[in-house]
Amino acid sequence: MGLMKGRRGLIMGLANDKSIAWGIAKALADHGAELAFSYQGDALKRRVEPLAAQIGSDLLAECDVSDEASIDGLFSTIAERWDNLDFIVHAIGFSDKEQLRGRYADTTRDNFLMTMDISVYSFTAVARRAAAMMPNGGSMLTLTYYGAERVMPHYNVMGVAKAALEASVRYLAEDFGKDGIRVNAISAGPIKTLAASGIGDFRYIMKWNELNSPLRRNVSQEEVGRSALYLLSDLGSGVTGETHHVDAGYHIVGMKAVDAPDI
Ligand SMILES: NC(=O)c1ccc[n+]([C@@H]2O[C@H](COP(=O)([O-])OP(=O)(O)OC[C@H]3O[C@@H](n4cnc5c(N)ncnc54)[C@H](O)[C@@H]3O)[C@@H](O)[C@H]2O)c1
Numbered sequence: 507m508g509l510m511k512g513r514r515g516l517i518m519g520l521a522n523d524k525s526i527a528w529g530i531a532k533a534l535a536d537h538g539a540e541l542a543f544s545y546q547g548d549a550l551k552r553r554v555e556p557l558a559a560q561i562g563s564d565l566l567a568e569c570d571v572s573d574e575a576s577i578d579g580l581f582s583t584i585a586e587r588w589d590n591l592d593f594i595v596h597a598i599g600f601s602d603k604e605q606l607r608g609r610y611a612d613t614t615r616d617n618f619l620m621t622m623d624i625s626v627y628s629f630t631a632v633a634r635r636a637a638a639m640m641p642n643g644g645s646m647l648t649l650t651y652y653g654a655e656r657v658m659p660h661y662n663v664m665g666v667a668k669a670a671l672e673a674s675v676r677y678l679a680e681d682f683g684k685d686g687i688r689v690n691a692i693s694a695g696p697i698k699t700l701a702a703s704g705i706g707d708f709r710y711i712m713k714w715n716e717l718n719s720p721l722r723r724n725v726s727q728e729e730v731g732r733s734a735l736y737l738l739s740d741l742g743s744g745v746t747g748e749t750h751h752v753d754a755g756y757h758i759v760g761m762k763a764v765d766a767p768d769i
Protein backbone atom coordinates (compact mmCIF):
# COMPACT_ATOMS: atom_id res chain seq x y z
CA MET A 507 0.00 0.00 0.00
CA GLY A 508 1.91 3.08 -1.24
CA LEU A 509 1.03 5.67 1.38
CA MET A 510 3.76 7.95 0.00
CA LYS A 511 3.36 7.31 -3.76
CA GLY A 512 4.04 10.50 -5.74
CA ARG A 513 5.35 12.22 -2.59
CA ARG A 514 8.86 13.69 -2.36
CA GLY A 515 10.76 14.94 0.66
CA LEU A 516 14.07 15.83 2.30
CA ILE A 517 15.68 13.83 5.07
CA MET A 518 18.30 15.63 7.18
CA GLY A 519 20.50 13.87 9.70
CA LEU A 520 21.45 10.57 8.03
CA ALA A 521 24.95 9.58 9.21
CA ASN A 522 24.94 5.77 8.82
CA ASP A 523 22.63 2.76 8.77
CA LYS A 524 22.10 3.02 12.54
CA SER A 525 20.69 6.56 12.28
CA ILE A 526 17.04 7.10 13.20
CA ALA A 527 16.89 8.97 9.86
CA TRP A 528 17.68 5.67 8.12
CA GLY A 529 14.80 3.86 9.81
CA ILE A 530 12.52 6.68 8.69
CA ALA A 531 13.94 6.76 5.14
CA LYS A 532 13.40 3.00 4.70
CA ALA A 533 9.79 3.20 5.90
CA LEU A 534 9.01 6.11 3.56
CA ALA A 535 10.78 4.54 0.55
CA ASP A 536 8.91 1.25 1.16
CA HIS A 537 5.69 3.23 0.68
CA GLY A 538 6.79 4.91 -2.55
CA ALA A 539 8.32 8.19 -1.40
CA GLU A 540 11.03 9.90 -3.45
CA LEU A 541 13.80 11.07 -1.11
CA ALA A 542 16.53 13.72 -1.00
CA PHE A 543 19.21 13.62 1.70
CA SER A 544 21.44 16.20 3.34
CA TYR A 545 24.59 15.18 5.18
CA GLN A 546 27.05 16.99 7.43
CA GLY A 547 30.41 17.40 5.75
CA ASP A 548 32.27 15.36 3.14
CA ALA A 549 33.27 12.73 5.69
CA LEU A 550 29.67 11.54 5.80
CA LYS A 551 29.06 11.82 2.03
CA ARG A 552 30.70 8.47 1.33
CA ARG A 553 28.57 6.81 4.00
CA VAL A 554 25.32 8.45 2.93
CA GLU A 555 25.69 8.02 -0.87
CA PRO A 556 25.49 4.19 -0.89
CA LEU A 557 22.58 4.24 1.56
CA ALA A 558 20.66 6.75 -0.56
CA ALA A 559 21.43 4.71 -3.70
CA GLN A 560 20.06 1.61 -1.94
CA ILE A 561 16.60 3.25 -1.95
CA GLY A 562 16.95 4.83 -5.41
CA SER A 563 17.89 8.36 -4.36
CA ASP A 564 20.64 10.37 -6.04
CA LEU A 565 19.65 13.80 -4.74
CA LEU A 566 22.16 14.56 -1.99
CA ALA A 567 23.57 17.82 -0.69
CA GLU A 568 25.99 18.81 2.01
CA CYS A 569 24.48 20.95 4.78
CA ASP A 570 25.85 22.25 8.06
CA VAL A 571 22.73 23.59 9.78
CA SER A 572 24.78 26.03 11.89
CA ASP A 573 25.48 27.95 8.66
CA GLU A 574 22.62 29.90 7.03
CA ALA A 575 24.41 29.95 3.66
CA SER A 576 24.77 26.17 3.81
CA ILE A 577 21.02 25.80 4.40
CA ASP A 578 20.34 28.14 1.47
CA GLY A 579 22.70 26.05 -0.67
CA LEU A 580 20.83 22.89 0.26
CA PHE A 581 17.45 24.31 -0.78
CA SER A 582 18.77 25.76 -4.03
CA THR A 583 20.23 22.33 -4.89
CA ILE A 584 16.83 20.75 -4.21
CA ALA A 585 15.00 23.47 -6.17
CA GLU A 586 17.18 22.68 -9.21
CA ARG A 587 15.59 19.24 -9.37
CA TRP A 588 12.20 19.56 -7.67
CA ASP A 589 9.57 22.32 -7.89
CA ASN A 590 8.14 21.45 -4.51
CA LEU A 591 8.39 19.28 -1.38
CA ASP A 592 5.71 17.21 0.36
CA PHE A 593 7.64 16.56 3.59
CA ILE A 594 10.86 17.08 5.52
CA VAL A 595 12.47 15.07 8.33
CA HIS A 596 14.87 16.82 10.71
CA ALA A 597 16.90 14.21 12.64
CA ILE A 598 19.68 16.47 13.89
CA GLY A 599 20.92 17.19 17.40
CA PHE A 600 24.30 18.01 18.84
CA SER A 601 26.03 19.20 22.01
CA ASP A 602 29.59 19.03 23.37
CA LYS A 603 29.62 15.49 24.72
CA GLU A 604 31.90 16.60 27.56
CA GLN A 605 28.85 18.44 28.89
CA LEU A 606 26.54 15.42 28.57
CA ARG A 607 27.93 14.13 31.84
CA GLY A 608 28.16 15.71 35.30
CA ARG A 609 25.84 18.60 36.23
CA TYR A 610 23.55 20.54 33.91
CA ALA A 611 24.47 23.56 36.08
CA ASP A 612 28.01 23.45 34.66
CA THR A 613 26.86 24.01 31.04
CA THR A 614 28.89 26.79 29.43
CA ARG A 615 27.28 29.70 27.58
CA ASP A 616 29.07 28.74 24.37
CA ASN A 617 27.87 25.14 24.44
CA PHE A 618 24.36 26.23 25.44
CA LEU A 619 24.13 28.53 22.43
CA MET A 620 25.72 26.01 20.05
CA THR A 621 23.41 23.24 21.28
CA MET A 622 20.30 25.41 20.89
CA ASP A 623 21.47 26.59 17.46
CA ILE A 624 22.03 23.12 16.03
CA SER A 625 19.38 21.17 17.96
CA VAL A 626 16.52 23.70 17.97
CA TYR A 627 16.88 26.77 15.75
CA SER A 628 18.00 24.66 12.75
CA PHE A 629 14.51 23.10 12.56
CA THR A 630 12.92 26.55 12.40
CA ALA A 631 15.45 27.72 9.79
CA VAL A 632 14.81 24.64 7.62
CA ALA A 633 11.03 24.68 8.15
CA ARG A 634 10.74 28.26 6.87
CA ARG A 635 12.52 27.39 3.62
CA ALA A 636 10.69 24.08 3.21
CA ALA A 637 7.27 25.71 3.76
CA ALA A 638 7.99 28.01 0.79
CA MET A 639 8.28 24.81 -1.32
CA MET A 640 4.97 23.34 -0.10
CA PRO A 641 2.30 25.23 -2.09
CA ASN A 642 -0.04 22.24 -1.80
CA GLY A 643 0.58 21.66 1.91
CA GLY A 644 2.90 19.12 3.51
CA SER A 645 4.24 17.58 6.69
CA MET A 646 7.33 18.22 8.83
CA LEU A 647 8.84 15.99 11.48
CA THR A 648 11.63 16.39 14.03
CA LEU A 649 13.03 14.06 16.71
CA THR A 650 12.96 14.72 20.45
CA TYR A 651 13.58 12.79 23.66
CA TYR A 652 11.90 12.29 27.05
CA GLY A 653 14.74 14.25 28.66
CA ALA A 654 12.77 17.31 27.51
CA GLU A 655 9.96 16.45 29.96
CA ARG A 656 11.70 14.81 32.91
CA VAL A 657 15.29 14.80 34.15
CA MET A 658 17.23 11.95 32.55
CA PRO A 659 20.72 11.47 33.97
CA HIS A 660 23.31 13.54 32.11
CA TYR A 661 21.05 14.51 29.21
CA ASN A 662 21.57 18.00 30.64
CA VAL A 663 21.53 20.85 28.11
CA MET A 664 20.12 18.51 25.43
CA GLY A 665 17.02 18.20 27.63
CA VAL A 666 16.61 21.97 27.78
CA ALA A 667 17.12 22.08 24.00
CA LYS A 668 14.55 19.35 23.32
CA ALA A 669 12.02 21.19 25.51
CA ALA A 670 12.57 24.26 23.35
CA LEU A 671 12.33 22.11 20.20
CA GLU A 672 8.96 20.68 21.31
CA ALA A 673 7.66 24.21 22.00
CA SER A 674 8.92 25.36 18.57
CA VAL A 675 6.95 22.49 16.96
CA ARG A 676 3.75 23.98 18.42
CA TYR A 677 4.54 27.51 17.20
CA LEU A 678 5.53 26.25 13.72
CA ALA A 679 2.34 24.16 13.60
CA GLU A 680 0.31 27.32 14.25
CA ASP A 681 2.28 29.39 11.68
CA PHE A 682 1.96 26.84 8.88
CA GLY A 683 -1.41 25.22 9.65
CA LYS A 684 -3.34 27.66 7.46
CA ASP A 685 -1.13 26.55 4.51
CA GLY A 686 -2.06 22.91 5.09
CA ILE A 687 1.38 22.13 6.49
CA ARG A 688 1.57 19.92 9.59
CA VAL A 689 4.50 20.00 12.05
CA ASN A 690 5.11 17.21 14.60
CA ALA A 691 7.80 15.58 16.73
CA ILE A 692 8.51 11.96 17.58
CA SER A 693 9.90 11.42 21.10
CA ALA A 694 11.90 8.23 20.59
CA GLY A 695 13.15 5.89 23.28
CA PRO A 696 16.92 5.35 23.52
CA ILE A 697 18.38 3.71 20.38
CA LYS A 698 22.02 2.75 19.86
CA THR A 699 23.11 5.24 17.19
CA LEU A 700 26.29 7.21 16.53
CA ALA A 701 24.87 10.08 18.63
CA ALA A 702 24.32 7.60 21.44
CA SER A 703 27.82 6.18 21.35
CA GLY A 704 30.34 8.10 23.36
CA ILE A 705 27.68 8.63 26.03
CA GLY A 706 28.96 7.24 29.31
CA ASP A 707 26.09 5.33 30.79
CA PHE A 708 24.08 4.77 27.59
CA ARG A 709 24.02 0.97 28.06
CA TYR A 710 22.68 1.55 31.58
CA ILE A 711 19.92 3.82 30.21
CA MET A 712 18.99 1.23 27.56
CA LYS A 713 18.81 -1.49 30.20
CA TRP A 714 16.71 0.69 32.52
CA ASN A 715 14.25 1.45 29.70
CA GLU A 716 14.04 -2.24 28.85
CA LEU A 717 13.21 -3.17 32.45
CA ASN A 718 10.82 -0.32 33.20
CA SER A 719 8.86 0.34 29.98
CA PRO A 720 5.37 -1.19 29.77
CA LEU A 721 6.47 -3.26 26.74
CA ARG A 722 9.57 -4.34 28.73
CA ARG A 723 11.86 -3.68 25.78
CA ASN A 724 13.55 -0.90 23.81
CA VAL A 725 12.27 0.42 20.46
CA SER A 726 13.96 -0.01 17.07
CA GLN A 727 14.75 2.53 14.36
CA GLU A 728 12.23 0.61 12.21
CA GLU A 729 9.46 1.25 14.78
CA VAL A 730 10.30 4.95 14.80
CA GLY A 731 10.26 4.79 10.97
CA ARG A 732 6.71 3.37 10.89
CA SER A 733 5.42 6.03 13.29
CA ALA A 734 7.11 8.66 11.15
CA LEU A 735 5.28 7.19 8.11
CA TYR A 736 1.99 7.69 9.97
CA LEU A 737 2.79 11.34 10.82
CA LEU A 738 4.20 12.17 7.36
CA SER A 739 1.42 10.47 5.35
CA ASP A 740 -2.32 11.12 5.08
CA LEU A 741 -2.82 8.71 7.99
CA GLY A 742 -1.78 11.63 10.18
CA SER A 743 -3.79 14.27 8.30
CA GLY A 744 -5.56 15.41 11.47
CA VAL A 745 -2.38 15.67 13.61
CA THR A 746 -0.20 18.74 14.04
CA GLY A 747 1.80 20.37 16.84
CA GLU A 748 2.05 16.96 18.50
CA THR A 749 4.92 15.21 20.28
CA HIS A 750 4.26 11.51 19.67
CA HIS A 751 6.08 9.09 21.99
CA VAL A 752 7.59 5.99 20.36
CA ASP A 753 9.28 4.69 23.50
CA ALA A 754 7.61 1.34 24.44
CA GLY A 755 5.42 3.43 26.74
CA TYR A 756 8.24 4.42 29.10
CA HIS A 757 6.98 7.99 29.58
CA ILE A 758 3.67 6.89 31.15
CA VAL A 759 5.21 5.01 34.09
CA GLY A 760 5.57 6.80 37.42
CA MET A 761 6.45 3.72 39.39
CA LYS A 762 5.93 0.08 38.46
CA ALA A 763 5.03 -2.76 40.75
CA VAL A 764 8.04 -4.93 41.47
CA ASP A 765 7.41 -7.71 38.92
CA ALA A 766 6.93 -11.09 40.39
CA PRO A 767 10.39 -12.59 39.88
CA ASP A 768 10.46 -14.95 36.86
CA ILE A 769 10.05 -18.31 38.41
N1 LIG B 1 19.45 7.73 19.56
C1 LIG B 1 18.57 8.06 20.52
O1 LIG B 1 18.52 7.45 21.60
C2 LIG B 1 17.61 9.20 20.32
C3 LIG B 1 16.41 9.19 21.05
C4 LIG B 1 15.52 10.28 20.87
C5 LIG B 1 15.82 11.29 19.98
N2 LIG B 1 16.99 11.25 19.29
C6 LIG B 1 17.25 12.34 18.32
O2 LIG B 1 17.20 11.76 17.01
C7 LIG B 1 17.92 12.62 16.11
C8 LIG B 1 18.87 11.77 15.25
O3 LIG B 1 19.91 11.28 16.08
P1 LIG B 1 20.40 9.73 15.97
O4 LIG B 1 20.22 9.12 17.30
O5 LIG B 1 19.81 9.11 14.75
O6 LIG B 1 21.98 9.87 15.81
P2 LIG B 1 22.88 10.13 14.52
O7 LIG B 1 24.23 10.48 15.04
O8 LIG B 1 22.74 8.99 13.55
O9 LIG B 1 22.20 11.42 13.84
C9 LIG B 1 22.51 12.71 14.29
C10 LIG B 1 22.74 13.53 13.04
O10 LIG B 1 22.89 14.92 13.37
C11 LIG B 1 23.77 15.44 12.39
N3 LIG B 1 24.31 16.75 12.76
C12 LIG B 1 24.92 17.10 13.93
N4 LIG B 1 25.34 18.37 13.86
C13 LIG B 1 24.98 18.85 12.61
C14 LIG B 1 25.15 20.07 11.93
N5 LIG B 1 25.79 21.10 12.50
N6 LIG B 1 24.66 20.17 10.66
C15 LIG B 1 24.03 19.14 10.08
N7 LIG B 1 23.84 17.93 10.66
C16 LIG B 1 24.33 17.81 11.93
C17 LIG B 1 24.85 14.39 12.28
O11 LIG B 1 25.59 14.54 11.09
C18 LIG B 1 24.01 13.11 12.28
O12 LIG B 1 23.68 12.75 10.95
C19 LIG B 1 18.62 13.67 16.99
O13 LIG B 1 17.81 14.84 17.01
C20 LIG B 1 18.58 13.05 18.38
O14 LIG B 1 18.60 14.05 19.39
C21 LIG B 1 17.90 10.23 19.42
Ligand SMILES: Cc1c(CN(C)C(=O)CCc2cnc3c(c2)CCC(=O)N3)oc2ccccc12
Binds near residue numbers: 603658661664696697
Ligand atom coordinates in the same frame (compact mmCIF):
# COMPACT_ATOMS: atom_id res chain seq x y z
C1 LIG C 1 19.30 8.72 25.58
C2 LIG C 1 20.49 9.64 25.47
C3 LIG C 1 21.07 10.12 24.31
C4 LIG C 1 20.62 9.87 22.89
N1 LIG C 1 19.76 11.01 22.55
C5 LIG C 1 18.40 10.98 23.06
C6 LIG C 1 20.21 12.14 21.88
O1 LIG C 1 19.44 13.04 21.67
C7 LIG C 1 21.66 12.27 21.43
C8 LIG C 1 22.17 13.60 22.01
C9 LIG C 1 23.60 13.87 21.69
C10 LIG C 1 23.94 15.17 21.36
N2 LIG C 1 25.23 15.52 21.13
C11 LIG C 1 26.20 14.58 21.18
C12 LIG C 1 25.91 13.25 21.52
C13 LIG C 1 24.58 12.87 21.77
C14 LIG C 1 27.03 12.27 21.62
C15 LIG C 1 28.14 12.60 20.65
C16 LIG C 1 28.49 14.05 20.70
O2 LIG C 1 29.66 14.43 20.49
N3 LIG C 1 27.51 14.96 20.92
O3 LIG C 1 22.11 10.96 24.55
C17 LIG C 1 22.26 10.99 25.93
C18 LIG C 1 23.21 11.67 26.69
C19 LIG C 1 23.13 11.55 28.08
C20 LIG C 1 22.14 10.76 28.67
C21 LIG C 1 21.20 10.07 27.92
C22 LIG C 1 21.27 10.19 26.52
